[in-house]
Amino acid sequence: MWLSHHWHAFFLALRRLVDSPLASLLNIIVIGVAFSLPTGVYMLLGNVQSFSGQLSGAPQLNVFLKLGTGKDAIEKLKSHLKQHPQIASFRFLSKDKALEQLKQKNGMADAVNSLTRNPLPDAFIIDAKSISPETLKRLRTEMLKWPDSKHVQLDSDWMERLNALLKLGQIALLILTALLSFALIVVTFNTIRLQILTKRNEIEVSKLIGATSNFIRRPFLYFGAIQGVAGGAIAWLIVALVINLINSELTNLVQLYTVDFQLHHISFEDSISLLLFSSWLGWAGSWLSVASHLWQIEP
Amino acid sequence: MISFSNVYKRYPNGFEALKNIVFTIKQGEMVFITGNSGAGKSTLLKLIGAIERPTTGSIIVNDQNVSKLKNSAIPFLRRNLGMVFQGQKILFDRSVFDNVVLPLQICGFEHQSAAGRVRAALDKVGLLGKEKALPITLSGGEQQRLCIARAVVNRPSILIADEPTTYLDPSYTKDIMNMFKSFHQVGVTVLITTPAAELLESPQYRILSLSHGELVT
Ligand SMILES: Nc1ncnc2c1ncn2[C@@H]1O[C@H](COP(=O)(O)OP(=O)(O)OP(=O)(O)O)[C@@H](O)[C@H]1O
Ligand SMILES: [Mg+2]
Numbered sequence: 001m002w003l004s005h006h007w008h009a010f011f012l013a014l015r016r017l018v019d020s021p022l023a024s025l026l027n028i029i030v031i032g033v034a035f036s037l038p039t040g041v042y043m044l045l046g047n048v049q050s051f052s053g054q055l056s057g058a059p060q061l062n063v064f065l066k067l068g069t070g071k072d073a074i075e076k077l078k079s080h081l082k083q084h085p086q087i088a089s090f091r092f093l094s095k096d097k098a099l100e101q102l103k104q105k106n107g108m109a110d111a112v113n114s115l116t117r118n119p120l121p122d123a124f125i126i127d128a129k130s131i132s133p134e135t136l137k138r139l140r141t142e143m144l145k146w147p148d149s150k151h152v153q154l155d156s157d158w159m160e161r162l163n164a165l166l167k168l169g170q171i172a173l174l175i176l177t178a179l180l181s182f183a184l185i186v187v188t189f190n191t192i193r194l195q196i197l198t199k200r201n202e203i204e205v206s207k208l209i210g211a212t213s214n215f216i217r218r219p220f221l222y223f224g225a226i227q228g229v230a231g232g233a234i235a236w237l238i239v240a241l242v243i244n245l246i247n248s249e250l251t252n253l254v255q256l257y258t259v260d261f262q263l264h265h266i267s268f269e270d271s272i273s274l275l276l277f278s279s280w281l282g283w284a285g286s287w288l289s290v291a292s293h294l295w296q297i298e299p
Numbered sequence: 300m301i302s303f304s305n306v307y308k309r310y311p312n313g314f315e316a317l318k319n320i321v322f323t324i325k326q327g328e329m330v331f332i333t334g335n336s337g338a339g340k341s342t343l344l345k346l347i348g349a350i351e352r353p354t355t356g357s358i359i360v361n362d363q364n365v366s367k368l369k370n371s372a373i374p375f376l377r378r379n380l381g382m383v384f385q386g387q388k389i390l391f392d393r394s395v396f397d398n399v400v401l402p403l404q405i406c407g408f409e410h411q412s413a414a415g416r417v418r419a420a421l422d423k424v425g426l427l428g429k430e431k432a433l434p435i436t437l438s439g440g441e442q443q444r445l446c447i448a449r450a451v452v453n454r455p456s457i458l459i460a461d462e463p464t465t466y467l468d469p470s471y472t473k474d475i476m477n478m479f480k481s482f483h484q485v486g487v488t489v490l491i492t493t494p495a496a497e498l499l500e501s502p503q504y505r506i507l508s509l510s511h512g513e514l515v516t
Contacts, residue, residue: 004407205388208350209449210377211405299350 005215013222016195027191027227031184032234035278038177039235040242043266045169051261052162061126061139062153069122069148077148081124086139090126098123121150133160181281184231188224188285195220196293208299216294220286228282232275240265300326301347301457301488306356306366308342308512316342318512320356324490326456329483332492334509340492341385343509344461347490348382349373361456378406381450381487383460387442389434395421395445396430402453420452424478440471447478457488465494 017024065074074092081090098120103112128139136154143152196203206216243263250261266274301324308317316339324330332340345351346358349365358365361379368376390398396417403413421427424444426437434442443463450458460479464472483489508515 004409008404201388202390205390206401206405207374208348208377208382208384208388209402209405210374210453212371212374215374215405 005218009215009218010222012219013226016219016223017226023191024227027187028230028234030187031227031231031278031282032238034180034183035231035235035274036238036242038173038180039239039266039274041169041173041176042270043239043243043263045166045173046266047263048162048169049166050264052159061124061128061136061143063124063126063143063146063149064121064151064153065123065148066150067121073148074122077124077146081126086129086135088127088129090124093123093125095120095122133163181277184228184278184281185285185288188227188282189289191227192220192224192286192289193293195223196290196297200297203294203297204299207297213294217287217290220290221283224282224284224286224289225279226282228279228285229275231282232278235278236265236271236274300324300359300361301490302359303343303346304357306346306358307354308339308346308351309354316512317346317353320514322507322514324488326488327483327486328505329480329489330491330505330507332490332507332509333494334492336494337511338509339512340494340509341461342512344382344459344490344492347457347459348380349376374405378402378453379455379457381453381455381458383443383446383450383458383463385461385465387446389442389445391434393434394430395426395432395434395437398434398445399430399449399452402449406453416452416454417448420448423451423481424448425474440467440474443467443471443475444478447475451482451487455487457490458482460489460491462492462494 065077078092081087095118099112099118102120103109126139128136130136140152140154143149203216243265247262250263265271303320303322306317306320307315309315320343332343334340342351346353347360347365349368353366356366360376363372363376365376390401396414399417399420400413403416408416418427418430421430424447426441426444426448429437429441434445437445447460447463450460458479463479464475467475479489479491
């Protein structure tokens with residue numbers, strides 16, 4: 001019986017949608033276009049994030065030791081690094097090896113051979129467990145305090161800048177989502193208000209023959225939720241379309257460079273969340289509308 | 300059973316539509332309420348269905364004190380009442396069948412058993428052939444019978460009709476009165492208002508007369 005009520009409400013809502021196809025379609029498209037904005041921004045942020053991760057891997061710390069650091073000191077540092085809780089792995093690059101590597105490079109062999117003495121320092125190349133800029137900075141200051149370290153190089157300046165930008169993007173996304181969610185609620189609120197006005201007679205008769213407020217409310221709530229889901233789906237499709245367009249342009253562009261960069265749509269989980277969120281907003285909009293208008297109709 | 304004791308109804312504008320109404324209708328009785336236009340007949344029926352609330356006094360319908368009923372309990376009271384309203388209240392954008400099935404949908408009936416009941420109700424009022432028709436294509440008498448079918452489809456123990464025959468010609472009137480009599484014969488409490496007592500051809504039934512909001516006997 002409970003289920004049959006819900007089916008009844010669901011089909012009634014669908015029928016109301018289909019009964020005024022143009023109005024419903026316009027509503028759904030408006031909702032979809034509005035929601036494609038935050039969805040698109042979210043998609044871009046995700047892509048930039050994964051792309052930057054691809055490019056840099058995890059940033060490494062290079063610790064250059066003072067010239068003339070003894071073997072004992074190096075062994076001590078090695079065992080210290082092994083036990084360090086924040087360090088994932090490290091590699092020791094002796095000055096001889098560094099010179100060797102330099103020789104391999106094109107055009108450097110002559111220059112290196114002309115040296116009478118190896119000017120390069122011994123170095124550790126360290127991967128931290130975390131890539132958060134804060135942790136890396138802390139590690140860096142810690143290593144600078146070692147008596148044998150001369151210089152610690154951290155390639156994280158551009159990462160930091162990118163992170164700051166991403167954070168800004170996330171704030172923009174939040175504001176955009178809040179504003180457009182509000183717009184969706186308003187659109188649904190108004191649609192349902194008009195619907196209640198035109199269904200006045202039906203509502204009145206239903207109340208007279210024993211309909212509970214829930215029974216009367218339910219089709220409107222389903223209507224709002226269905227409209228929301230459909231709007232969310234349209235937003236998803238708009239973003240998919242844009243991705244397609246951009247990707248076909250990108251394939252031309254990236255052939256010039258040697259990176260492989262293609263935009264990807266939001267993940268399956270995020271898509272489901274998008275649909276759930278938009279249907280919830282539609283539901284909320286019609287709930288507000290029903291709550292503020294239905295009581296005015298008394299037989 | 301319907302029982303009024305010391306019921307007063309004053310409308311918000313101060314008009315006193317009913318004054319000190321006292322009566323009891325037993326289960327299975329058939330009663331007419333008469334009175335001139337404005338006497339308060341519709342008001343009295345509205346009090347039974349909790350469409351209006353009494354100003355003072357108590358109203359008992361099927362052991363429920365309607366005057367003290369919570370708003371959320373009103374729908375369940377109405378499901379046990381079959382009401383035929385003055386001014387019909389038909390949904391003209393739905394077929395005859397869809398109009399009559401509405402009370403069953405509200406109670407959550409399965410489609411199959413609901414359809415069976417709707418056909419039985421339409422059969423009783425002689426509209427079985429018109430279930431797919433739109434109400435606008437029905438005559439006045441047929442529309443009135445549609446309302447009766449909708450009122451009885453849920454098999455209520457009390458049937459209330461507000462001037463069901465007012466604008467109908469005499470042959471229809473007789474038809475519809477016979478219909479109510481047949482519901483009465485199967486044990487339904489029937490309560491009908493008519494504007495003038497002399498229209499009644501059924502002296503064997505109890506008559507409550509209203510005049511300016513008061514019962515006169
Ligand atoms: N909502 C209302 N507000 C104020 N006065 C009302 C209201 N409804 C009815 N009345 C008044 O109460 C009196 C009784 O009305 P009611 O509808 O009960 O009369 P009635 O006997 O059914 O008349 P009729 O035969 O014309 O239908 C009338 O004088 C009417 O003007
Ligand atoms: Mg009346």
